[in-house]
Amino acid sequence: MSKFVVNNYTNNKEILRVLDHYVGIPVTVSDENISLVDGKKIVPAGTIIGGKIAPRLENDGEIVVEKNTQGGATGSAGAGVDAEGVLLYDVDVTHGPAAGSMVIHGFIKLSKLPKAPVADAKAALKQITFTV
Incomplete structure (x- = not known):
């Protein structure tokens, strides 16, 4: 039996400072630990x-x-895996892991992030410049 899902689309929040200068790669976003x-x-x-x-x-x-x-995340799965990028758009993982895009190079507006990046994350993201 198939599942019918209704999606309501709204404007995306723009996190990029410079819209034509970034590199993004496709990713699958986990639905674990998301409220x-x-x-x-x-x-x-x-x-x-x-x-x-x-x-x-x-x-x-x-x-x-x-x-x-x-x-x-010492002692847990993924320990030693650093921050690698920034999620470009909101991803709905209500029905399980879903496709998204990870920015690995570009200029990101700090004011548009849900949480400010910690020092270790900033250090790991060498090709991302965070701006105000």
């Missing part, structure tokens, strides 16, 4: 992300999770 808000699980644009278990930049099929942590 339900108004019946939906949304990973917001501007979330600092990286591979769950292994670096996404080295493993095309690697699912991504939030990686805006100081000192890494």
Whole structure:
């Protein structure tokens, strides 16, 4: 039996400072540890992300999770995997992992991020410049 889902589309929040100078790659965004808000699980644009278990930049099929942590996630799956990019647009993971785009090079507006990047995340994102 198939599932019927109704999507309401709205304007996306723009996190890029310079719209024509960035590099993004396709990713699959995990639905784990995402809270339900108004019946939906949304990973917001501007979330600092990286591979769950292994670096996404080295493993095309690697699912991504939030990686805006100081000192890494010692002792957990993905320990030692640093921040690798910034989620370009909101991703709806209500019905499971979903496709998104990860910016790996470009200029990002700090004021548009859901959480400010910690020092370790900023250091890991060598090709991203955060601006006000």
